[in-house]
Amino acid sequence: MARVDYHAALDQADDASEGRRAMKLMAEFEEQGAGWLWEADRRGRITYMSAKVADALTACAADDAQEGGEPAATAVVGSLLTDIFRMDSDQPGTERTLAFHISSRTSFSDYSVCAACDSSAERWWSISGRPVIDEIGRFQGFIGSGSDLTEQRRAEAEINRLALFDGLTGLANRQRMRLSLDKTLAQKAGPYRPTALFLMDLDRFKAVNDTLGHQAGDLLLKQVAQRLQRVVGDTGLVGRLGGDEFQLVVPGIDDRDTLGTLSRELIDAISQPYFISGASVSIGCSIGIALTPQHGRDSETLVRNADLALYAAKADGRGVHRFYSDEMLAGAKSRKQLEDDLRAAVSEGSFHLCYQPVVSTNTTRIVGYEALIRWKHPTRGMVSPADFIPIAEECGLIEAIGTWVLRTACAAAARWPADVRVAVNVSPIQFANPALPSLVTSALAQSGLSANRLELEITEGVFLDETASSDQMFKALKGIGVRLALDDFGTGYSSLGYLRTAPFDKIKIDQSFVKGAAEPGNRNAAIIKAIVMLADTLGMETTAEGVELQDEIELVRDLGCSHIQGYVYGRPVPAEEVLLQLGVDAGVATAAGFKTSRAPRVRMLRSARVTIDGATADIRIRDISTSGAMIDGLSIRGDAVGIMLAIELVENQRVGARICWARDGKAGIAFDHPIDLEHLGPPPASRGLRRTG
Secondary structure (H helix, E strand, O other), X not given: OHHHHHHHHHHHHHHHHHHHHHXXXXXXXXHHOOEEEEEEXXXXXXXXXXXXXXXXXXXXXXXXXXXXXXXXXXXXXXXXHHHHEEEOOOOOOOOOOHHHHHHHOOOEEEEEEEEOOOOOOOOOEEEEEEEEEOOOOOEEEEEEEEEEOHHHXXXXXXXXXHHHEOOOXXXXXXXXXXXXXXXXXXXXXXXXXXXXXEEEEEEOHHHHHXXXXXXXXXXXXXXXXHHHHHHHOOOOEEEEEEOXXXXXXXXXXXXXXXXXXXXXXXXXHHHOOEEEOOEEEOOEEEEEEEEEOOOOOOHHHHHHHHHHHHHHHHHOOOOOEEEOOHHHHHHHHHHHHHHHHHHHHHHHOOEEEEXXXXXXXXXXXXXXXXXXXXXXXXXXXXXXXXXXXXXXXHOOOHHHHHHHHHHHHHHHHOOOOOOOEEEEEEOHHHHOOOOHHHHHHHHHHHHOOOHHHEEEEEEHHHHOOOOHHHHHHHHHHHHHXXXXXXXXXXXXXXXXXXHHOOOOOEEEEOHHHHOOOOOOOOOHHXXXXXXXXXXXXXXXXXXXXXXXXXXXXXXXXXXXXOEEEOHHHOOOEEHHHHHHHHHOHHHEOOOXXXXXXXXXXXXXXXXXXXXXXXXXXXXEEEEEOOOEEEEEOOOOOOOOOOOEEEEEEEOOEEEEEEEEEEEOOEEEEEEOOOOOHHHOXXXXXXXXXXXXX
């Protein structure tokens, strides 16, 4: 018995030691770790809970009572587990509640809970529990553990925020906007609610980044976001897609007048000046709008159509809004097809060059040619460069096309007389390429053409983003020895300041100033004279483009232009015909076409009366302008040129005129004084046809 008692004492001491060790480890676990323990009786009332969680729950209950909330138990021990914890029902796997598990005496694991008194849910825990059964199978209560989820939940919330919100402006990002649009469009019950989608793009934002830096650009985007939210308010959801692109979803509205008013308010708000980094900044905004269901019932179609509307708004001058129309999609498809055909044309070499002569006003000799690209499409026929060059610039094909034009033109000019130059157009995209001087040097070397016989024509577009790289490019090109011409002068967006430093050899006067310059009262002649005087002062030549009439030759010569280019001296011709032109009369050009300018004519078929020497006849007007008309139905014996007549264009109102030519029953007449075509009323009533003899 003594030995039995001795061993029993040893076992009891070991058990006590293990118990003390377990208590010590549990205390260390509760004190240092993120975990905690709890115990409940058969009714689900807490009999034990780790001190740090019990203290947090007690403090929460006290705060809730102090703020005027429902009274809560200040003692955790003795409280029901379901009274002190509230489950997160949004978490997956929480279809069954804590009350269910307590009543059914079943285990549960990793339930997310917060204090029932915590309305803001600032503290979260993960709780697990299992029923306790004694040796004879009787249920004794629950025992379980938990861990702190607060930091994990905060990290997850931050990850979700970063995933759904723009980090710079705080607006919804692309993903959240897409989810919101999908949810808005997915209407499964009730009457269909229309939705409007706005796509907004800032105008002139790039200039802010380039001049003030990206930090200033970020500050500007934040202010833009604030203005957008102020204007939209609760009407819809505003988001930033990236860069300077924003989106707005407006549910429940499809009235175009209402949406148009909202668009104008947005544009006006964004267009107001900003003050950033001590500078006043002004930008603009263009908006494209698509409506559901008429413009699409799914988000992908709606976004595409809003983007097409935004493209149309930009094309119409920016700072405006446009609604989507089916014509926009048809135009986009045609444009996409033209882009695909253009890529095929580049790879297959389907382009060819034509050359238009440039004539000296003093000697009328051909001193150069401008190389003009032509594309004969297999089904469309001849496609204008005005149609395919912008597409080539947008889709990245202009570099390849420009290099081919440069090499081909240099090779052709190398076969011409040594005093005849060739001019090649250079787009702003090519000019911005640092490799341009190397490409020019290579083309000259391969063709053997002298550098001073190559003239690069550059538009004012290269000065829109004037930087130090532009000056370096000018120096590099002049270092090669090529000539530089400023093309389409007067039609760009830049000031005259760049002429102080840009080393141009020639200014090309745009044809819009030449057309109509010889007509009485037209102010274009004064503009041409001012440009010529400016060029002469800067030591530059001048070329008048688009000269089509022979009297314009005399005009631009008298105004001092050094060169003429236009149909009056010849249309663009293939390379084979250039040598033929240069071989005729030692390259002296012969003027062709109309000799005098005449006002634009309007085609019509209109009855009128003419009176010649007291005799009256009914005639028909075939076309008319402010200065004259072509008529038929008039028969005059002998030479009719110079005969004076009176024509009744409006009832009881006659205009004096003279016959300039007459043949085959038709005649051209010139009015004594210009008439206003807008004042022409209905034609006089016919009184029977009478012809003068």
